[in-house]
Amino acid sequence: MQTMNELFLTLLQDVYYAEKQLLKTLPKLAKHSANEKLAEAFEKHHDETQHHLERLDQVFDMIGKKARGKKCDAILGIIAEGEEVIEDGEDEAVCDAGILAAAQAAEHYEIARYGTLIEWATTMGQRDAVKLLQETLDEEKHADQLLTQIAQQEVNRTAMHTQEHAAE
Amino acid sequence: MQTMNELFLTLLQDVYYAEKQLLKTLPKLAKHSANEKLAEAFEKHHDETQHHLERLDQVFDMIGKKARGKKCDAILGIIAEGEEVIEDGEDEAVCDAGILAAAQAAEHYEIARYGTLIEWATTMGQRDAVKLLQETLDEEKHADQLLTQIAQQEVNRTAMHTQEHAAE
Numbered sequence: 001m002q003t004m005n006e007l008f009l010t011l012l013q014d015v016y017y018a019e020k021q022l023l024k025t026l027p028k029l030a031k032h033s034a035n036e037k038l039a040e041a042f043e044k045h046h047d048e049t050q051h052h053l054e055r056l057d058q059v060f061d062m063i064g065k066k067a068r069g070k071k072c073d074a075i076l077g078i079i080a081e082g083e084e085v086i087e088d089g090e091d092e093a094v095c096d097a098g099i100l101a102a103a104q105a106a107e108h109y110e111i112a113r114y115g116t117l118i119e120w121a122t123t124m125g126q127r128d129a130v131k132l133l134q135e136t137l138d139e140e141k142h143a144d145q146l147l148t149q150i151a152q153q154e155v156n157r158t159a160m161h162t163q164e165h166a167a168e
Numbered sequence: 169m170q171t172m173n174e175l176f177l178t179l180l181q182d183v184y185y186a187e188k189q190l191l192k193t194l195p196k197l198a199k200h201s202a203n204e205k206l207a208e209a210f211e212k213h214h215d216e217t218q219h220h221l222e223r224l225d226q227v228f229d230m231i232g233k234k235a236r237g238k239k240c241d242a243i244l245g246i247i248a249e250g251e252e253v254i255e256d257g258e259d260e261a262v263c264d265a266g267i268l269a270a271a272q273a274a275e276h277y278e279i280a281r282y283g284t285l286i287e288w289a290t291t292m293g294q295r296d297a298v299k300l301l302q303e304t305l306d307e308e309k310h311a312d313q314l315l316t317q318i319a320q321q322e323v324n325r326t327a328m329h330t331q332e333h334a335a336e
Binding site for chain 1: 288
């Protein structure tokens with residue numbers, strides 16, 4: 001790693017891989033969500049993720065590189081945690097809370113990485129890339145906020161009611 | 169996973185493991201940082217991380233469980249990326265930018281997880297735990313903001329100058 005250009009390309013490939021993995025995973029999360037609003041949020045974010053990949057394609061194009069992913073163990077770890085919740089989850093409300101938490105970890109991973117890509121592209125004077133990456137970052141932050149809202153207003157309450165009911 | 173209590177305990181163990189890993193890794197990041205402010209930020213956050221672990225010990229105590237970690241592949245993936253930058257980094261300024269980025273991914277992982285722990289502890293009526301977890305979350309957010317500031321004002325500029333100089 002000798003230059004910022006190389007560092008930027010490596011992180012772009014990392015995020016590209018992460019987005020591709022999430023594109024595959026989000027329909028599975030939607031399918032296993034008992035709460036309707038949570039399922040809808042995952043479906044909506046699946047559509048957004050397709051746009052994120054299109055924007056990344058454009059950024060690769062702007063720096064004259066072919067779009068390709070680089071294996072990212074962090075996102076695989078986060079996704080594996082979500083899948084573990086689905087496999088272990090006997091109570092569907094508790095399972096929803098666990099899936100939602102794993103999805104927020106994925107959102108924060110992306111928020112961190114897009115934040116860094118934007119800083120680096122700014123330093124490199126890649127204004128058009130900054131604009132595209134910022135659009136995606138805004139959508140990731142909004143998706144995270146929506147999940148917090150669904151957790152507070154719906155999923156966590158339902159999961160807690162189940163626990164209290166089970167304890168009676 | 170049948171109850172919120174079990175889900176909370178599992179995530180607490182995940183975060184405990186992550187903090188322990190970061191406690192080991194932060195001195196290494198500080199040692200390999202060429203930029204003084206970056207090295208200082210990692211040293212300061214190492215001290216904070218010790219307090220985060222003490223607070224987690226207290227939260228385990230509050231729920232009547234023994235403090236122990238559960239392997240977290242996400243944080244291991246993020247740490248491995250930081251180590252890869254150190255091993256590959258021939259230019260020290262570019263290496264700083266890469267290390268800083270990996271550290272921000274770690275911060276965001278923790279921000280996501282403490283956010284979830286706080287929501288769950290709130291739902292479960294664990295007010296004392298919420299207070300402790302919130303103190304740590306505030307420190308994680310502050311550490312992330314400090315890293316952004318160091319990236320913008322110091323590290324990224326230096327790395328870019330290196331690149332421009334190399335291109336001359």
